[in-house]
Amino acid sequence: MEQKVKGYTLLNTEYIKEIDSNVHLYEHDCTKAKILYMQSEDPHKTFGIAFRTPPHDSTGVAHIIEHSVLCGSRKFPLKDPFIELSKGSLNTYLNAMTYPDKTIYPISSQNDADFHNLMDVYLDAVFFPNIYKNDYILMQEGWRYHLENENDPLEYKGVVYNEMKGAFSSPEEVGFRKIKEALFPDTTYHNESGGAPEAIVDLTYEDFLAFHKKYYHPSNSYIGLYGDMNIEEVLTFIDEEYLSHFEYQEVDSKVAMQKPFDTPKVVDTYYSVAEDRPNQLYVSANWVVGETVDRELMVGLSILEYLLLETPASPLKKALIKAGIGEDVFGAFQTHLKQPIFSVMAKNVGEENKERFYEVIDTTLHTLVKEGIPKSLLQGALQVKEFELREGDFKGYSKGLLYYIGTMKSWIYDEDPNIYLRYEDLIDSLQAKKDTGYFEELIEKYLLNNSHHVKMMIHPKVGLDAAIEEKVQKKLEAIKASWTPEQIKACVEKTRAFNQMQKEPDSLEALLSIPLLKKEELDKESMFPRYETRQKEGTSYIITPIFTNQIAYINYFINLEGVPDKSLPYLGMLVGMLSKLDTASYDYEDLSMAIDQHLGGIEFHIQSMHDVKNPAAYKKMFVVKIKALIDELKDQVKLVHTIMNETLFEDRNRIREIIKEMKSMMEMSLSSEGHKIAYSMLLSSFSPAEAFDETTKGLSFYQTVREIDENWDAKQDEVIENLKEAYQFFMNRKRYTIGLTVDEERVTECMDCTYDALSKLEEEEIVEHKIPFTSHSMKMGLIYPGNVNYVAMGYNFKKLGFDYHGGLVLLKSILSMDYLWNEVRVKNGAYGCFADFRKSGNMFFVSYRDPNVEKTLDIYRQIPEYVASLELSERELLQYLIGTISSMDFPYTASTEGYTAQVYALVGTTKEDIQSIRDDIFNVDNEILRSFAEPIKKVLEQDQYCVFGNTVSIPQNEALFEETLKI
Structure with missing residues (x-):
């Protein structure tokens, strides 16, 4: 054309x-x-x-x-x-x-x-x-x-x-x-x-x-x-x-090239901790490796990083863990630079082991070069990369978005932008090279014999964040002391003028400059995933028969009803352990390689699923999600059966390694997930479903894992027994519901294959177990070393006698993008903030990277007054309607459509339920919006909040909290 x-x-x-x-x-x-x-x-x-x-x-x-x-x-x-x-x-x-x-x-x-x-x-x-x-x-x-x-x-x-x-x-x-x-x-x-x-x-x-x-x-x-x-x-x-x-x-x-070092460098730096604990040192080895425009080299090195560090069978990670160097080892391959960085990092390393870290890396890599990378390990890593490229599942985002960002890895450096769009020849080339010593040569050239290398130690320093804050305050005091009275007055006037500017609304003319669609251009019919349900010998199947490009997406939903309280955190631990332990058919390394060779991925999750028609009811589910080419179906199902029914809990050293790894991964997410921690802890005080999530994967779960790790010698027998007891709940066929997303002509084949594996399990009636739940007041401060805060406030409006209305989805947009955006972010400097009104009745407001605590809580308390006085123009109502519909109509991929269908089927959500909410949204007017002020007022009158904050802000606001906890 x-x-x-x-x-x-x-x-x-x-x-x-x-x-x-x-x-x-x-x-x-x-x-x-x-x-x-x-x-x-x-x-x-x-x-x-x-x-x-x-x-x-x-x-x-x-x-x-x-x-x-x-x-x-x-x-x-x-x-x-x-x-x-x-x-x-x-x-x-x-x-x-x-x-x-x-x-x-x-x-x-x-x-x-x-x-x-x-x-x-x-x-x-x-x-x-x-x-x-x-x-x-x-x-x-x-x-x-x-x-x-x-x-x-x-x-x-x-x-x-x-x-x-x-x-x-x-x-x-x-x-x-x-x-x-x-x-x-x-x-x-x-x-x-x-x-x-x-x-x-x-x-x-x-x-x-x-x-x-x-x-x-x-x-x-x-x-x-x-x-x-x-x-x-x-x-x-x-x-x-x-x-x-x-x-x-x-x-x-143009981005200049860094001249390679003649000799490696050693660098020390520091990070803040709340209190002194042993073994909080991070040690890393880092190399500059080639140029990002060399696509084959980049894919080759990403495969190398995966096989060395990302799986239970990874030889470098395994060697470092076995040597007792650190609680966790992970890699990073940064290709968003002209000259990419290949890193290996160990967390919580004893001072006595920091040099040993580099010795083990050197010895392990030399052995791999000399003896060769195990063929099954290399083939599995190649399979993982090929599946990733071929599946092209961008989770609903436009393919073009990812393609365009990918082109920047070469185009921005004046090279062919299409380099990162092609991959067929590249895969063939790497497959052809796997037996030629190519990957061993990569290790030798870019890791062992590469002097452009930095050894970095990141040391803990107690109270560093407080010291930095004190230094900033002293600098500001000195600046102000150096100003003349006229300069101080000018700063006050500038601040007031700035504050006034922020308060002034945009003119109608300016607002009208942003073009809007017409209401009739919006689709009034809600999206709803396609699915059908079938039974096979008492087992329920939820099936989405659509084009999947010969990939079978199979999800196992395991009902945890009747599981006693004491087993819940151990089921959470199994999320991080399954597929990483020996089974009756494989040792854990061989299992890892078999997964890479036969599957496109396997994930384990534990979650509550709200019954939106009854806020006190919810389903407790353990979910196994797998995907593979349909030709690998039998191996796919066999591996799941092996993991879910044949896992062994005899290797205590391996279990301890995994516990340390789990603890490390949760710690790494704390600073970036502070808003989630704050609102999850808050919701758990009044929502049984959220309390379940908190126990099985939240901050409470992290504290359980940390306590087990710190007291392993005394607790290991109890922990092993509890893990075995929790694992037994997977042995009952009556607990399983299977979700299938696959090409229509392969549905029967998938059903037969999965059922054959399930039929080997015993059947036992599930005894309903009512776990008593008591709400409790929460005014909690969680103290974490850092420089910002995350402030959450809320309660459940259904508990206060109010019903859910679809218009709350539109109000969420209004509050998140107007009131909270202006008051919390624009005027008071937080990076983010949003509101949420859930069908379960849970309502909360939360800020992200916030310099304030009390000021933000006060802003939340003024929300009812803001809502009660809402008088939006027709244009503003249309504007929020468009944005709200946009957030609801995120395009499905094959896997997301199938999974959404399965969740809807499990909790009984119908197309009529979804359509009713959409109808509410289309019919919202100012009167309906103002009616929400009352439930919000009643929620905020409960005065329930949780702040995930820093070592300065929480003590400064101590009077706000009934309880504080150091993390």
């Missing part, structure tokens, strides 16, 4: 079978802007624009500009077009991201008009932002001095400033930042593109504008388009509205 367009030169066209697209590469004649169009019949369209943005310091200027350009522009002069789009767009993706050397602005939508609107707003934002006329944008999104009264202490505030304080709250995040600094002393990668909090406050308005002026030019841009569209119309629009306003400009934005 001819794809020439006036104003552009078509440089190349190639059909790429892996993505079933004709890929056209254009150059804009005037500005030399680069455009890649992936022409496909897919209606799920993507647009993105990227700029090469290498920072020259750690002020976070690239990151702050990413936030700031979305705060108003030439055509769209609102204070926050991004949030206005979020309120009223049918987008399936709307975001921006800052990398160490580039900034990307991607959007996706399935609606043609919406896609055009989103593209227009984003292009106007990046090329014509209001930052040149409004220095308040830098003050809000980056940093500012905050002083409301002359006698108040001076403060730093700003969205990115606070975001990055939270971003470096965990030792892993501190470590990876310092690793990058150490490996690249002479290039842009030495700098922190997101911004180091101590450096962000050095960014001047002049440098901020200069960075945008230099890098945000069409001559430095990379535009991506994907999907079914009239490309001539789209490119003509981009040219006439945007690119034609610029002339070509030489932009010096």
